[in-house]
Amino acid sequence: MSERKTVEEFNGIYLDLSKQSGKVKFAEAGLAWKPTGGTGGENFALDGQQFFQCQWSRGARGHEVKILLRDSGLIQLDGFEAEEFDRVQKIFRLFYGLNLEHKDHALKGWNWGKGEFGKAELAFNVQNRPAFEIPYSEVSNTNLAGKNEVAVEFSLPAGGNETGTNGHLGGARSKGRKSGAGKDQLVEMRFYIPGTATKKENDEDGEDKSMDGSEGEEQHNAANLFYETLMDKAEIGEVAGDTFATFLEVLHLTPRGRFGIDMYEASFRLRGKTYDYKIPYDNIKKFMLLPKPDDLHTLITIGLDPPLRQGQTRYPFLVMQFKREEEVTIELNMTKELLEGKYKGKLNARYEQPQHTVVAQVFRGLSGKKIVTPSKDFSSHHQQAGVKCSIKANEGHLYCLDKSFMFVPKPATYIPFDHISVIVMSRVGGAVSASRTFDITVTMKNGGGETLFSNINREEQKPLEDFFQAKGLRTKNEMLDDSSALIAAALKDADMASSDEEVVAARADRGSADEDEESVDEDFKTDSESDVAEEYDSAHESSGSGSDAEMADGDAGGDSDPPEVAERPKKKAKISK
Numbered sequence: 001m002s003e004r005k006t007v008e009e010f011n012g013i014y015l016d017l018s019k020q021s022g023k024v025k026f027a028e029a030g031l032a033w034k035p036t037g038g039t040g041g042e043n044f045a046l047d048g049q050q051f052f053q054c055q056w057s058r059g060a061r062g063h064e065v066k067i068l069l070r071d072s073g074l075i076q077l078d079g080f081e082a083e084e085f086d087r088v089q090k091i092f093r094l095f096y097g098l099n100l101e102h103k104d105h106a107l108k109g110w111n112w113g114k115g116e117f118g119k120a121e122l123a124f125n126v127q128n129r130p131a132f133e134i135p136y137s138e139v140s141n142t143n144l145a146g147k148n149e150v151a152v153e154f155s156l157p158a159g160g161n162e163t164g165t166n167g168h169l170g171g172a173r174s175k176g177r178k179s180g181a182g183k184d185q186l187v188e189m190r191f192y193i194p195g196t197a198t199k200k201e202n203d204e205d206g207e208d209k210s211m212d213g214s215e216g217e218e219q220h221n222a223a224n225l226f227y228e229t230l231m232d233k234a235e236i237g238e239v240a241g242d243t244f245a246t247f248l249e250v251l252h253l254t255p256r257g258r259f260g261i262d263m264y265e266a267s268f269r270l271r272g273k274t275y276d277y278k279i280p281y282d283n284i285k286k287f288m289l290l291p292k293p294d295d296l297h298t299l300i301t302i303g304l305d306p307p308l309r310q311g312q313t314r315y316p317f318l319v320m321q322f323k324r325e326e327e328v329t330i331e332l333n334m335t336k337e338l339l340e341g342k343y344k345g346k347l348n349a350r351y352e353q354p355q356h357t358v359v360a361q362v363f364r365g366l367s368g369k370k371i372v373t374p375s376k377d378f379s380s381h382h383q384q385a386g387v388k389c390s391i392k393a394n395e396g397h398l399y400c401l402d403k404s405f406m407f408v409p410k411p412a413t414y415i416p417f418d419h420i421s422v423i424v425m426s427r428v429g430g431a432v433s434a435s436r437t438f439d440i441t442v443t444m445k446n447g448g449g450e451t452l453f454s455n456i457n458r459e460e461q462k463p464l465e466d467f468f469q470a471k472g473l474r475t476k477n478e479m480l481d482d483s484s485a486l487i488a489a490a491l492k493d494a495d496m497a498s499s500d501e502e503v504v505a506a507r508a509d510r511g512s513a514d515e516d517e518e519s520v521d522e523d524f525k526t527d528s529e530s531d532v533a534e535e536y537d538s539a540h541e542s543s544g545s546g547s548d549a550e551m552a553d554g555d556a557g558g559d560s561d562p563p564e565v566a567e568r569p570k571k572k573a574k575i576s577k
Contacts, residue, residue, distance in 0.1 A: 013079045074120040106131045139234040197222040253409035254319040281367035288372045293384035298356040317412035322356035375402045378467040381459040389453040421445045426478040
């Protein structure tokens with residue numbers, strides 16, 4: 001008995017929903033968990049002095065022990081048998097002086113209830129029983145999705161074995177012990193919160209305390225209050241530390257809107273009227289500075305992984321637009337020691353330059369990411385870095401970088417050169433506009449699909465071809481086979497310019513038959529008015545084969561040659577189509 005009081009062991013226990021079970025040991029000094037067979041995660045240990053509260057309830061793999069820590073962290077141990085409750089309860093009472101509370105979950109399946117903010121998690125209660133709980137450490141962002149609706153976004157795995165959660169909030173997550181999810185994972189939940197509510201304050205233990213006893217309390221919109229409380233509890237936004245720099249009302253083309261940018265030591269925040277985002281610098285995979293061909297604006301494009309989310313829409317790229325001539329003066333909110341230590345040679349204490357330059361330099365200094373600019377090997381016909389074109393119905397600009405193509409603003413498309421199989425230059429057949437524009441189809445390797453850039457000015461063909469050749473890209477020019485079709489289209493254009501709209505439609509594919517049409521019109525005007533009435537009078541009654549009879553009667557008294565009479569019905573049939 002003395003040995004059992006010193007150390008208690010349980011097998012088949014899962015730590016924080018880990019994929020691999022392990023062995024947990026309880027001792028007076030704390031607890032330790034070790035994965036079975038040395039796989040599924042590293043060893044984990046926790047000091048018993050950190051234990052604040054413990055609960056017993058049904059779990060995903062049996063019964064679980066939930067341990068709330070003094071620093072607002074949370075530990076879940078799942079896989080206990082129902083008959084082990086008394087033994088676990090005795091361990092917590094003797095070792096840690098805590099009562100193991102038995103908590104039953106609501107099983108009615110109702111989707112309406114009451115949200116309560118606890119010390120370490122948000123509980124959704126139905127009839128005073130928890131239906132589910134959301135640890136604050138699993139919340140990556142929250143936004144007001146409507147007047148009475150709050151969207152809560154959950155952290156996605158940063159890699160195959162991590163959750164990407166807010167590790168600084170404590171618990172096992174701070175040490176990356178929780179395994180990444182499977183193919184399907186809950187990423188967002190929305191709460192509809194109507195009416196008003198009274199603001200609450202926290203007591204010394206971190207639990208919410210109502211202020212109903214005071215007189216003249218101010219009522220708040222319930223959804224706004226829920227949003228603000230969750231922002232504070234999950235440490236999203238301003239509590240991320242001191243703001244080093246702030247840029248107000250920056251125009252974003254993707255996602256569309258104006259956002260304020262707050263720069264912190266490890267992350268930056270986008271503040272909009274509806275959505276707020278906190279994005280770690282580690283999520284930045286690409287940073288591009290792209291001059292817009294209008295000579296007025298410069299674009300900053302930031303590639304993110306995981307992408308930004310607005311509801312069901314994902315944005316793998318942020319596209320900001322700045323006026324080139326707009327200068328700003330800013331002093332970084334940073335101590336001299338920090339500036340001359342960690343950021344020596346990376347940041348300046350004061351900036352007085354165009355805004356896009358300042359934003360790019362501050363991002364580079366804080367994130368350590370390289371700034372990518374357009375390739376010096378490419379210059380368009382108008383001596384610009386970008387070429388105007390379209391993806392489907394979306395107009396934008398295609399930039400040729402040293403190792404990739406980038407199309408902005410929407411849909412922002414990034415194509416590395418080493419993923420390209422072949423580039424095909426072609427012209428849309430038939431239309432005379434083909435003489436002024438052409439298309440580029442980029443086909444990816446290994447069946448990766450293809451991307452079509454259309455409506456590129458014909459003047460850009462030579463600069464693009466030279467760039468493709470300089471970068472060693474495999475190309476195919478289908479426009480070389482279209483010269484005869486181009487000449488024919490140009491000749492058609494001269495005829496169509498002097499024709500009515502109906503006649504243009506009839507002549508679309510007739511070629512040299514236009515000369516015959518003119519002689520037919522002369523016969524109709526000279527000898528008969530019946531055909532004119534048939535074509536253009538709303539009062540005419542003939543249709544189908546009757547029109548042929550009228551044409552024969554009208555031609556009987558004329559002097560037209562027999563070959564022309566024989567051809568006339570065919571042309572009329574074509575026009576009626």
